[in-house]
Amino acid sequence: MNKKYNFFLVSDSTGETLDRIFLAIKAQFRTLEYNLHHFSFIRTSAQTAQLIEKCRKTENSIIIYTLVEPATTNFIKSQSQSLGIPCFGVLDHLIPGFEKLFEQKASGRPSGQHELNKEYYKKIEAIQYTLAHDDGQQLESMVDADIIIMGVSRTSKTPTSIYLGEKGFKTANIPLVPHQTVPEYIFESKAMLVGLVVDPKRLEDIRKTRINLLNDKPDSNYANIDLIQDEINKSKKLFASHKIPTIDVTRKSVEETAAAIVKIYEIKKNA
Numbered sequence: 001m002n003k004k005y006n007f008f009l010v011s012d013s014t015g016e017t018l019d020r021i022f023l024a025i026k027a028q029f030r031t032l033e034y035n036l037h038h039f040s041f042i043r044t045s046a047q048t049a050q051l052i053e054k055c056r057k058t059e060n061s062i063i064i065y066t067l068v069e070p071a072t073t074n075f076i077k078s079q080s081q082s083l084g085i086p087c088f089g090v091l092d093h094l095i096p097g098f099e100k101l102f103e104q105k106a107s108g109r110p111s112g113q114h115e116l117n118k119e120y121y122k123k124i125e126a127i128q129y130t131l132a133h134d135d136g137q138q139l140e141s142m143v144d145a146d147i148i149i150m151g152v153s154r155t156s157k158t159p160t161s162i163y164l165g166e167k168g169f170k171t172a173n174i175p176l177v178p179h180q181t182v183p184e185y186i187f188e189s190k191a192m193l194v195g196l197v198v199d200p201k202r203l204e205d206i207r208k209t210r211i212n213l214l215n216d217k218p219d220s221n222y223a224n225i226d227l228i229q230d231e232i233n234k235s236k237k238l239f240a241s242h243k244i245p246t247i248d249v250t251r252k253s254v255e256e257t258a259a260a261i262v263k264i265y266e267i268k269k270n271a
Helices: 016-028 045-057 070-083 094-102 118-132 139-144 157-166 200-214 225-241 254-270
Strands: 004-011 033-039 061-066 087-089 147-151 171-175 192-197 246-248
Touching: 004 016, 004 045, 016 061, 033 045, 045 061, 045 070, 061 070, 070 087, 118 157, 118 171, 139 171, 147 157, 147 225, 147 254, 157 171, 157 254, 192 225, 192 254, 200 225, 246 254
Parallel strands: 004 033, 004 061, 061 087, 147 171, 147 192, 192 246
Antiparallel strands: none
């Protein structure tokens, strides 16, 4: 039987960075069995002592941390070493390296990435804009978007838009619905347009699942493969006629689709 590990993700902030790092680690070890223990906003000696005590009482503990306060970091490192607990500091080598490169000391301020500055408020504005312009809402003001995503129903337009909004891009999305046309001023706007396409068979499966979840009629045209094929073909023709770059999302996660859109956006912006 495989050994089950207990990962303690320790951060002096929200722990969001560690969550993403752990996902990257987990992706490399497909058979890994684990439990996750989140310790966020760790900034006091009492908190670190509680963490070490929990690790001591738990089998196969592993600590991964993003901490910038030296006393907290040194305590966790020394205690884990004395107890034989594997301990990995994500920033331990990066920050000293950059201090040397930039010839200045790091601030050592926890949650520095969440400072309420101009960049933060720009992100909040982008999220609000994205939510207000989801699924074809407020078409008239979509011309103010950074990015407009188009595609037939169930091509991950909404989650991709929200993901981009959280990255600071004002993102709108428009569903391509049979017998409805997209206003010409959308194609003439300064926003970067991008089209999402998907394999028809894959889309059929997604829509059938959607119908089952909503308890809709099983013979709904929504999941008719011939009509889906027609929808996809018409969307591709629309994108081609307006020279809109397309992304096939059949085997892409939302994160991968968003990364591809950002790459296209940067290329167009620099051009």
